[in-house]
Amino acid sequence: METGSIPLSSLPGGFDVHATLESGQSYLWRREDGRMYEGDEDGSPWYYIALDLDEQDAATVPLPDGDPHAIRFRVAADSLEWEATCDAHDALVHLLRLDDDLDAIVADAPDEALIGEAYDAYRGLRLVRDPPFGCTVSFICSAQMRVERIHEMVSTLAREYGEPVTLDGRTYHAFPTPDRLAAATEAELRDLGLGYRAPYVQRTAEMVATGEAHPASAAGLAYEDAREYLTRFVGVGEKVADCVLLFSLGYDEAIPLDTWMRTVVSDYYPDCDRGNYTETSRALRERFGGRYAGYVQTYVFHLLRTRE
DNA sequence: TATCCAAGGTAAGTT
């Protein structure tokens, strides 16, 4: 086992791990105490992730040698401490976007009440950078589901099809590789509670496993072209595509237009409702300051979902 | 106890 730490003072804008990992951006991390989404964090719990990535996903995550690997960390008084099966420093910085300058991103936001309230309430919330395949399947599962249940579904897939990885005596399960998921049947996935998403997950996994396409291949395309590319996967429409762009591929301007954001549009920015996804998305992106509009979206989403 | 409803939507069929 290797260990290390990262001083919190080196993270501009701080790091709120609870807000970052329990706000519905990533479903690939879990809390050691199993109390994900069950209220405020109790002390400083450990969070862990196991990684067993295919070639394209592995190329996006800076790990020192081949998969699989497990990483866990917690945020102590003045540092982030980690333990892993390898030197995980660079992978943590990558996955949790610890190199983002939050102060600069917040300063870049439009001066509006709702946005200011969200940024003030959850300062330290960072976007995540999930491996593309796991992120894509997570959000295929997210259709018409509550955040807690999406997490359950992804955990179930990992338990049933994922590679076990042992770290210091504890065994974790990585999100399954495309091959392993492609080999599952629709019936099996339905039995695991995926409902009508079962064939979407299987067919998308098959597209990736056979090399027909890969979510990581969208990286580098112009934003709206990248979104269009991702919709070729079964179960991926414009909203899920925006989630993958924002939470995996670093398109910080992407604003997933979900039910919460549509409520925001009708309650706060009715003039941004242009009747269709693309145009409404463009209008809201403009209103959210453009370049980091997705950062604004994530804070506002979390604020609306957690207040009251 | 039985029904209804909405949950971070998408695909397929119809105008």
Add this chain to the structure above:
DNA sequence: AACTTACCTTGGATA
């Protein structure tokens, strides 16, 4: 291209 409808499952609200 815009509009409808069906779709699995589950927990919480309503009757």
